[in-house]
Amino acid sequence: MIKKISSILLVCISLLSCQNDKKQDPFEISYNRIGHLTNTIKVSQLDSIYANDSIVKMSKNDNIMDVANTIQIYEKGGAKLLLLEPREENNPESSIESIQVIDPRYKTISGLSANGVFKDIKDNYSITKITNTLSAAVIFVDSIQASITIDKKELSSELKFNTDKKIEASQIPDSATIKHFIINWENN
Secondary structure, eight states: OHHHHHHHHHHHHHHHHHHHOOOOOTTEEETTEETTEETTOBGGGHHHHTTTSEEEEEOTTTOTTSOTTEEEEEOTTSOEEEEEEESSTTOTTOBEEEEEEOSTTOEETTOOOTTOBHHHHHHHSOOOEEEEOSSEEEEEEGGGTEEEEEEGGGSOHHHHTOSSSOOOGGGSOTTOBEEEEEEEOOOO
């Protein structure tokens, strides 16, 4: 009897552990995670994470227009996936501070991607704040650690040329396309 109960218990535990071993979606964006990247990954670990892809490290000296130490991740086929900014320049043990999502296959659970529109943000996330810059409205969504820009060309003329005016979510058209989708990780 005890053997039978032990066997049943062992089978139940095995089934439960198999359900918890959900394979990580390589394109899922969630809090502190983008695919196989997490907020604790070090620059030195990128080669093993992206072993089947290409990594291009840009430094200040490579091109005057590039931001210092930007790490570009490309698929082997050439499609640009992500732009990574390390927390510290020239330090392989540095963690990643920000990630610009380029490839639209990277999505949140609700489907928000770099090819999304403002409606995708408004319908699925609580907007923390909106900042009015010279050329864009920057939308902050703390629940996914994102700053998302909408080009001011998509806004009304009263907002396009005035950086002093506060932009409200209701003033951004649902169809306004995302210009940049950036994840900002806090220092861990």
